Amino acid sequence: MSDASLTTPPQPSSVDATSGAATMSTPETLANIFFEPGPTFEALRARPRFLVAALIIVALTVLVTVLLFQKVSFEQVVREAIDKSPRTQEMSAEQKEQIIAMQTGPGGKAIGYGAPLIGTVVILAAGAALYLLGAMMMGGKLSYKQALSVWTYSSFPPAVLGTVLALVMLFIKSPEDLDFNRPGAGLIVTNLGVLIGPEGSKLLRAALGWFDLFTFYGMFLAALGLRKVGKLSSGGAWTIVITLWLIGMILSVARTALFGG
Numbered sequence: 264m265s266d267a268s269l270t271t272p273p274q275p276s277s278v279d280a281t282s283g284a285a286t287m288s289t290p291e292t293l294a295n296i297f298f299e300p301g302p303t304f305e306a307l308r309a310r311p312r313f314l315v316a317a318l319i320i321v322a323l324t325v326l327v328t329v330l331l332f333q334k335v336s337f338e339q340v341v342r343e344a345i346d347k348s349p350r351t352q353e354m355s356a357e358q359k360e361q362i363i364a365m366q367t368g369p370g371g372k373a374i375g376y377g378a379p380l381i382g383t384v385v386i387l388a389a390g391a392a393l394y395l396l397g398a399m400m401m402g403g404k405l406s407y408k409q410a411l412s413v414w415t416y417s418s419f420p421p422a423v424l425g426t427v428l429a430l431v432m433l434f435i436k437s438p439e440d441l442d443f444n445r446p447g448a449g450l451i452v453t454n455l456g457v458l459i460g461p462e463g464s465k466l467l468r469a470a471l472g473w474f475d476l477f478t479f480y481g482m483f484l485a486a487l488g489l490r491k492v493g494k495l496s497s498g499g500a501w502t503i504v505i506t507l508w509l510i511g512m513i514l515s516v517a518r519t520a521l522f523g524g
Contacts (some may be wrong), residue, residue: 289315296416300484304413304491311412311492316419317387323426324379330433332376338367341375390414390507394489397503403493413488420484421477425451453477469519473512482508 287295287306293316295303332340345359345366354362365371391411398405405413428451456472482504489500 286310292316292416293319293419296484297420300487301491303416304488307412307416307488308409308492311406311409313387313408313412313415316415317384320387320415320418320422321380321383323422324383325376327426327429327433328376328379330430334433338363341366341371387411387415387418390418393507394485394493394503397506398489398493398495401493401495401499401503403489403495403499405489405493409492413485413492417481417484417488421481424480425453425477465519466516469515470512473508473515478508 285302285306286309287303289312292303292306292312342363345363366375388411391407391414394414395405395407395410398410432451454472454475456468456474459468459471486497486500486504489495489503490497493500495503
């Protein structure tokens with residue numbers, strides 16, 4: 264065996280003929296997005312995929328929802344939300360009980376359990392469309408499937424890590440500490456909204472809620488993905504990501520102002 268063969272670095276198992284980027288299998292993509300996001304997104308440009316990662320995100324969402332309602336009764340969550348909602352303060356006790364009975368019935372439970380699943384699917388699909396639109400406005404080259412792969416895989420690590428922490432806290436915290444209608448009393452709190460107490464400004468709390476550790480992690484991955492997959496400049500990629508973040512914050516504050524938080 265020659266010395267040259269000993270010193271030559273190992274080559275990737277396969278390389279896309281068009282882009283020159285190393286291709287990755289689905290298991291490799293799921294693992295490498297945590298440790299080597301740059302090369303992973305380059306591989307996704309050549310072979311965009313999203314289905315398995317999206318299904319895992321949906322499954323994790325359903326898992327947390329089911330386990331949560333096993334520990335804290337669905338009726339308790341609904342009752343506390345109704346009691347603390349500004350829109351029901353003028354209602355009589357009988358009217359509140361009617362609303363609670365309706366929302367905790369079979370139809371209400373189906374919505375309660377299914378909403379996180381449906382919401383996750385809608386967010387993935389709509390988010391990809393927004394990335395595609397943003398990339399087109401910034402002069403990038405991105406297909407919808409590529410945009411969907413960027414949104415999905417930039418959401419995947421925060422979703423996995425957030426679920427792991429949520430499950431740990433779910434088993435550590437007592438049911439009395441899981442009042443989701445009280446700021447800072449949910450499963451995990453990684454945003455600045457927790458700094459605003461129960462009597463503080465709801466609008467400020469809604470805005471600070473977007474200054475979130477996992478949100479920023481996802482934004483970093485998204486900007487990197489748009490740059491690698493959409494062939495955008497760093498400034499263009501971050502413009503898209505920050506603009507969508509600001510729009511989300513504004514909509515959250517507006518919703519709080521209109522309907523309470």
